[in-house]
Amino acid sequence: MISISEAIQLVKDNSSPLLKNTIKPIEKAGGYKLFNDVISPLNMPPFRQSAMDGYAVCLHDSLTYTLIGEIKAGDSIQPSLKKGEAVRIFTGAPVPDTANAVMMQEKVSVTGSKITLESQIPIHHNIRPVAEQVKKGALALSKNTKLTPAAIGYLASLGIQNVTVFKKPTIAIVTTGNELVEPGQTLTYGKIYESNSKMLQNALYNLKFYDVTIHKVEDDYNKTKAILKSVITENDLVIISGGISVGDYDFVGKALEELKVEALFYKVKQKPGKPLFFGKKDKTSIFALPGNPAAALTCFYAYVYIALQKMMDNEDLELPRIQAKSLTKFMKNGDRPQYLKAIYSNGTVKILEGQSSAMLQTFSVSNALVFVPEEINKIEIGDLVDVVLLPV
Ligand SMILES: Nc1nc2c(c(=O)[nH]1)N[C@H]1C(S)=C(S)[C@@H](COP(=O)(O)OP(=O)(O)OC[C@H]3O[C@@H](n4cnc5c(N)ncnc54)[C@H](O)[C@@H]3O)O[C@H]1N2
Numbered sequence: 138m139i140s141i142s143e144a145i146q147l148v149k150d151n152s153s154p155l156l157k158n159t160i161k162p163i164e165k166a167g168g169y170k171l172f173n174d175v176i177s178p179l180n181m182p183p184f185r186q187s188a189m190d191g192y193a194v195c196l197h198d199s200l201t202y203t204l205i206g207e208i209k210a211g212d213s214i215q216p217s218l219k220k221g222e223a224v225r226i227f228t229g230a231p232v233p234d235t236a237n238a239v240m241m242q243e244k245v246s247v248t249g250s251k252i253t254l255e256s257q258i259p260i261h262h263n264i265r266p267v268a269e270q271v272k273k274g275a276l277a278l279s280k281n282t283k284l285t286p287a288a289i290g291y292l293a294s295l296g297i298q299n300v301t302v303f304k305k306p307t308i309a310i311v312t313t314g315n316e317l318v319e320p321g322q323t324l325t326y327g328k329i330y331e332s333n334s335k336m337l338q339n340a341l342y343n344l345k346f347y348d349v350t351i352h353k354v355e356d357d358y359n360k361t362k363a364i365l366k367s368v369i370t371e372n373d374l375v376i377i378s379g380g381i382s383v384g385d386y387d388f389v390g391k392a393l394e395e396l397k398v399e400a401l402f403y404k405v406k407q408k409p410g411k412p413l414f415f416g417k418k419d420k421t422s423i424f425a426l427p428g429n430p431a432a433a434l435t436c437f438y439a440y441v442y443i444a445l446q447k448m449m450d451n452e453d454l455e456l457p458r459i460q461a462k463s464l465t466k467f468m469k470n471g472d473r474p475q476y477l478k479a480i481y482s483n484g485t486v487k488i489l490e491g492q493s494s495a496m497l498q499t500f501s502v503s504n505a506l507v508f509v510p511e512e513i514n515k516i517e518i519g520d521l522v523d524v525v526l527l528p529v
């Protein structure tokens with residue numbers, strides 16, 4: 138059995154950026170990182186734009202101008218202004234080449250075809266110059282930029298429809314167990330509803346990993362081996378739930394061994410999640426999470442999360458950790474470091490009742506895990522404790 142820090146280090150050392158690429162329509166590229174520099178195909182803005190609703194003028198010494206027309210956003214007209222002439226103009230409309238400033242309408246008084254400015258305005262006032270944001274042929278966004286909603290909008294404004302991004306891992310979730318029944322089916326004696334696949338799939342979706350398939354297998358050695366063989370070949374990451382402990386019907390460990398998966402660790406000194414397995418076969422990372430639902434989800438956040446961040450070449454590999462004042466007392470049994478379901482709020486944290494690794498009720502209302510190290514057995518109200526913030 139290894140320590141949590143050794144296990145985390147092994148996950149970090151044995152996970153690497155995927156470096157594969159894929160082309161995505163920009164509306165589906167949010168959260169991805171650019172695989173290439175994106176070069177702007179046009180000047181942005183493509184023409185001199187009015188930044189205000191008001192009057193475009195050809196400046197002269199007087200404050201009074203003669204109105205000669207109107208330009209709306211979307212118009213393609215190019216009236217010719219002489220010194221002392223003006224056109225009515227609206228935000229986003231093209232400013233004629235012969236106009237050199239725009240005055241907002243609040244600062245203009247109009248009498249028939251004459252307008253009078255409140256004060257003199259500087260040249261170029263309220264005109265967005267051509268290519269102010271980016272020039273045609275210049276770097277619009279550089280490789281590795283994470284595509285935020287703003288970045289998607291920016292690419293769309295440049296007329297870009299598709300981008301090449303770093304591919305995210307293809308992920309298989311495999312659940313094991315004869316006792317598992319699909320929600321919707323009748324629950325007979327001895328059976329429970331299968332919940333880990335939906336839980337883990339949602340944890341992945343929450344982190345914007347959508348290339349996820351779910352596979353279910355009963356407690357049968359040959360079937361377990363067959364399914365694991367195929368998902369390991371076809372995916373970058375395999376997350377198995379259950380069947381990894383020492384029972385006579387826990388076939389995952391034996392099947393992985395038979396499939397020549399390199400075991401990097403099995404069993405971590407922690408609660409919950411002791412019988413956690415991590416291994417590799419060629420480039421595929423394989424986690425076998427304990428079947429107990431809360432143990433499976435805790436291990437997902439503490440270990441699988443790190444592998445995912447490493448695969449995406451992200452800098453922050455672990456979930457954020459802070460210290461907070463405990464609002465509750467807690468007594469730890471045994472010497473395994475423990476992750477406790479908790480609610481963090483504003484510098485304080487409440488450790489919840491019901492910490493069994495079989496229970497999801499408390500996890501459902503948690504937004505954090507309190508980490509209690511090996512050497513601490515007792516938490517008093519007011520003690521500063523380590524808190525892992527969950528991405529919920
Ligand atoms: N003799 C020992 N027994 C056990 C030990 C041990 O050290 N010695 N460790 C215990 C710990 S700790 C855990 S955690 C579990 C892990 O067991 P497995 O990973 O083999 O998981 P299963 O036995 O398949 O299932 C455990 C539990 O979780 C339920 N489960 C499983 N999969 C699902 C699912 N997809 N959805 C909902 N619930 C699921 C399953 O019915 C069991 O109740 O081993 C202990 N035993």
Ligand code: MOO
Nearest residue numbers: 409410411432494
């Ligand atoms: O690892 Mo188990 O999760 O302690 O129940």
